[in-house]
Amino acid sequence: MARERSGRTVAHLVLATRLKTLRESAGLSFRQAAEALGAHPATVRRIEQAQTSLDAGQVSTLLSVYGAGPAETEEFLGKLAAANRPGWWHPWRAVMDVWQLDLMSVESAASIIRTWHPSLVPALLRTPAYARAVDDVLRPDLSPADKDRRTEFLMQRQDRLRAQQTRIWALMSAAALHTRVGDAQTMAGQKESLRSAAERPEVTLQIHPLDGPAHAMTGKPPLTVYRVEVPEISDHVVREGCLPGTADVWDAHETVTAYLMLLDYSCTAASHPHESKEELA
Incomplete structure (x- = not known):
C-alpha cells in the first residue's frame, strides 16, 4: 500500500x-x-x-x-x-494536488525524473496552452482562475528543473500526438515544443508507436519516479489515480524497484529516442 x-x-x-x-x-x-x-x-x-x-x-x-x-x-x-522556511512552491499551495504538497521538495532535489503517460503528453513536457486545455477537460471542478494558476505552477516546475539540469526521461504513447487537446494551434505548438525538448541534452523522449505491440506499461496509469542523489532519501514513485488530483506515493525499495523494472521493459520496447524524434516530424 x-x-x-x-x-x-x-x-x-x-x-x-x-x-x-x-x-x-x-x-x-x-x-x-x-x-x-x-x-x-x-x-x-x-x-x-x-x-x-x-x-x-x-x-x-x-x-x-x-x-x-x-x-x-x-x-x-x-x-x-x-x-523550515516555505518552499518556492508555497504561493501555489492552494491549487496544488495533495500529493504534490509533500513531493515538491523531492522533485526540486531530483537528479533524474522518469515519467510515463498512456494517452497524453507527460506533464513536465507540456506547453502552457496544452496544460491549460488538459485541465479544462480533466478538472471541471476548478475555476478558470485556479486552472490558470495551475498552469503557471507547472511552468515554474519546468523552468526550475531545466535550470538545475534535472534529467527528464519521458515515455509516452503516440496516441497523445493524435488525441486533440485544445485547438489545432495548441496541438501544433505542443508538437513543436516536444521536438525542441527532444534536442535538449537532459531530455530523453521515447514514444510507443500506434502500431507497436503491447508492452509492460500498457494499460498502466500515469507514473513518475524521482531519484535524489542523497543517501538519506529513497527513490519515490507516484502513480496517479482515476479521480482528479489523486495519486498513490511509495518510497519502499521493493515497490519502487518493481515499477522501475516495468519502465525499463517498456523503454526497451519503445522507439529509440532518435526514432521517436521522427514520430514528431
Whole structure:
C-alpha cells in the first residue's frame, strides 16, 4: 500500500537522519534520549523518521545530550531554520494536488525524473496552452482562475528543473500526438515544443508507436519516479489515480524497484529516442 505522507522535506529527512547517527554514535537508546526531552521514546523515533516537525528547542537539547560541539550545533540549527522556511512552491499551495504538497521538495532535489503517460503528453513536457486545455477537460471542478494558476505552477516546475539540469526521461504513447487537446494551434505548438525538448541534452523522449505491440506499461496509469542523489532519501514513485488530483506515493525499495523494472521493459520496447524524434516530424 502507499505510505501515508507526513509533510517532511528532503532537508528535514537529512537532518533527522543526522540526529539518528549522532544518537547511535553516542551510544544512547531511544529511552535515554527521550528522558532528556521529558518525552516518550516514540517521540524520538518520530523525530528521527521526520514524522513530526523538528522543533529547534528539542533539537538543541538532543544535540547537547549527543555531545555535539558549539560549531556543529550552530550549523545544524542553521540548516533547520533554512529547512523550515516555505518552499518556492508555497504561493501555489492552494491549487496544488495533495500529493504534490509533500513531493515538491523531492522533485526540486531530483537528479533524474522518469515519467510515463498512456494517452497524453507527460506533464513536465507540456506547453502552457496544452496544460491549460488538459485541465479544462480533466478538472471541471476548478475555476478558470485556479486552472490558470495551475498552469503557471507547472511552468515554474519546468523552468526550475531545466535550470538545475534535472534529467527528464519521458515515455509516452503516440496516441497523445493524435488525441486533440485544445485547438489545432495548441496541438501544433505542443508538437513543436516536444521536438525542441527532444534536442535538449537532459531530455530523453521515447514514444510507443500506434502500431507497436503491447508492452509492460500498457494499460498502466500515469507514473513518475524521482531519484535524489542523497543517501538519506529513497527513490519515490507516484502513480496517479482515476479521480482528479489523486495519486498513490511509495518510497519502499521493493515497490519502487518493481515499477522501475516495468519502465525499463517498456523503454526497451519503445522507439529509440532518435526514432521517436521522427514520430514528431
